[in-house]
Amino acid sequence: ISNSFPKDETYNLVSQIRRSTLSIPTNIAEGCGRNSDKEFNQFLNIALGSATETEYLILLAKDLNYLNEENYLLLDQQINTIKSKIYTLKNKLIQQ
Structure with missing residues (x-):
């Protein structure tokens, strides 16, 4: 989706989103x-x-009108699913 962002964001917001998701x-x-x-x-x-x-960063992209509401909601749901899975894994580690 970030490929559709303005070209002047390539080394700014696009790069930051890609780094944070890869991390x-x-x-x-x-x-x-x-x-x-x-x-x-x-x-x-x-x-x-x-x-x-x-x-x-995806909220910022939506606020800057680089993402439409539908894509934002999809990405937000996906990132919250990932966060939930990480929390679940952390809790299992603590319980051991």
């Missing part, structure tokens, strides 16, 4: 390779931060 699974994967649940949990916290950043 979510990257931190989860890196955390999986750590030696303890405590370390893994820290990487899940970072992934949640990136997900929240992405959530804000």
Whole structure:
């Protein structure tokens, strides 16, 4: 969807959205390779931060009229699903 944003946003908002979304699974994967649940949990916290950043950036894109309401709602739902899954995983780590 970010391909449809204005070209002058390529190195600004588009780049930031792509970095924050890429950071979510990257931190989860890196955390999986750590030696303890405590370390893994820290990487899940970072992934949640990136997900929240992405959530804000898509709201900003909507406010700037780069996203229509339908696309915004779809992306917002998807990012909130991801955040919910990360929270669930964090809670399972804590309960162990």
